[in-house]
Amino acid sequence: MQSKEKKEKEAHKFWNTQPVPQNESDVQEDGVIEHKEVSDIKQEPYKLPSDFEWYLVDINNEKDRTDVYTLLSQNYVEDSDAVFRFDYSPEFLQWALQPPGWKQDWHLGVRVASNKKIVAFISGIPANLSVHESKLHLVEINFLCVHKKLRSKRLAPVLIKEITRRVNLTGIFQAVYTAGVNLPTPISICRYFHRPLNPKKLCEVGFSQLPHNTTMASHIKKYKLDVSFLNLQPMQEGDVSQVTALLNEFLSQFEFHQVFSEEEVRHMMLPIKDVVFSYVAKDENDNVTDFTAFYSLPSSIARNPKHTHIHAAYLFYYAPKGLGKDQTRSRHLMNDTLILAKQANFDVVNCLGLSHNQQFLDELKFGKGDGYLHYYLYNYRCKTIQPEQMGLVML
Ligand SMILES: CC(C)(COP(=O)(O)OP(=O)(O)OC[C@H]1O[C@@H](n2cnc3c(N)ncnc32)[C@H](O)[C@@H]1OP(=O)(O)O)[C@@H](O)C(=O)NCCC(=O)NCCS
Missing domain, CATH: 3.40.630.30 (Gcn5-related N-acetyltransferase (GNAT))
Incomplete structure (x- = not known):
């Protein structure tokens, strides 16, 4: 050997x-x-x-x-x-x-x-x-x-x-x-990305560093979010069937992805207070055009005099109108997702560099993290999946 x-x-x-x-x-x-x-x-x-x-x-x-x-x-x-x-x-x-x-x-x-x-x-x-x-x-x-x-x-x-x-x-x-x-x-190996919503706190707790030659005021300004594009509303029971179809269609573009039943979407995607946050945009006929969801996963902070937790929203599933072929639409959907996470008092939005996420990471000021998530299958051989072909997000 x-x-x-x-x-x-x-x-x-x-x-x-x-x-x-x-x-x-x-x-x-x-x-x-x-x-x-x-x-x-x-x-x-x-x-x-x-x-x-x-x-x-x-x-x-x-x-x-x-x-x-x-x-x-x-x-x-x-x-x-x-x-x-x-x-x-x-x-x-x-x-x-x-x-x-x-x-x-x-x-x-x-x-x-x-x-x-x-x-x-x-x-x-x-x-x-x-x-x-x-x-x-x-x-x-x-x-x-x-x-x-x-x-x-x-x-x-x-x-x-x-x-x-x-x-x-x-x-x-x-x-x-x-x-x-x-x-x-x-x-597959996917990198973590982080989008500050409360940059001052993230610096105070050592999650991020204030860049050289930058004042806190300009650092805060950099991450301000003001313009929203879509009229996202909390997802409701009546949206389950359309969200299931839209999400499965979006995911089917990737080599590796979950396939959802309506029952699974009902359980996994409908909003639950302080747990999972999900939203839809609709057209004039009340049809769902876009979907986005994130979940709440705080981290406790050891030995910090001022803060006990970072309140992190993790990007879960989303499906933009046009299924990602219209990159501007994807960016608008994600921009509005960030605004909703900010309104819900999260300090940061985290995500992996998988599926279509490259379409918005730079433009929306996500920073590269240190961590990587490795995906594994047990008792199944599978040829390597590039991150942009990965469509599974676990909790
Ligand atoms: C992960 C954890 C359960 C491993 O337990 P441990 O006491 O450190 O390790 P043990 O002595 O029991 O077992 C070691 C074996 O588990 C494997 N192992 C370690 N982490 C693992 C993981 N996340 N998944 C699968 N196997 C893992 C090791 O590779 C080793 O096997 P090997 O000799 O074939 O390499 C423990 O470190 C832990 O609770 N860590 C914090 C939580 C965590 O990271 N959980 C995993 C999230 S993915």
Whole structure:
């Protein structure tokens, strides 16, 4: 074996045993890696280290919801300096974990057996994806978290194997997941972009820096938003069917994208206070012409005397009139999205450099972030997807 390949093998003791491509040269064409049947899947859960037990979280139960929220708010994803940490709200988790077809069996916690404290979590939700020419019914895996005091004890692989087993028992053998870290083997790598709405606060908390030779006054002025172009109104129940059609048509331009049913759009896209914000523009016949949505994902700030959180809006899905062929329309839609996020008191709008986002990032003054999001498929080979061909946004 070549020494570089050998090193890669040794570097991923767990992922080297899983049905994922070990490197890009493993992917000549798309397709399932391991063919399995439900009858091949073992009935018994994987063993946890003694002192721990599996626990199915009831996300509709206030205590369980608070316990998962507490685990994530104290132990979930941080920036490299451990200053900013994602602070998904309990209401957000309740929404995110229960799209149509959700299963409590896939809201998997680990508790300390003696005091019942939840110390690890992983979740799956069902979804339909279109990947190149194929349709995949799979799960989206999200919210993998191990308590800081239990890190590096190989608990994450047990969580991943156990949720895989539970999903496999329902006849689903593929998953999609994202991570900041590089694992074997990303199908796409998308950069984060940030559009300041409250530039002064972002400087105060160290999220951004005041550029050299710039005064705060001119920095603030740079990010002012005044002109709006479309008469965006909050999306309502009556818009679900038209938004579904418009969004699916927009997404179908990309090599990799989610395919939404009306029920999924109803659940995922209708506004929920402080969780998800969505808007439509309509023509004179009351037909939906444009759609845009963002979700609220604050980050807590460690050790700051003045501010406890950055209130970030994450660009979720959108579909402009003309499906992005009219770039000016796309920019107008996004400009108005920024104005609505500002009115809702967000400090920043974050997004990934995927799908058609390049059409507006520079013009609307999004800055390049340090972070990259890696997309992965489990048990499915997929030729590399360029960011501008990526049409899946996860929470
Ligand atoms: C991600 C996390 C659960 C991993 O747990 P850990 O205690 O650090 O690592 P463990 O010893 O249990 O397991 C290590 C294995 O998990 C893999 N792993 C680490 N992060 C991973 C991720 N985000 N997704 C999938 N696998 C991951 C490692 O690559 C390693 O496998 P390898 O030897 O094949 O490379 C933990 O670091 C954590 O909770 N971090 C903060 C939240 C977070 O980043 N969650 C993931 C969001 S995508």
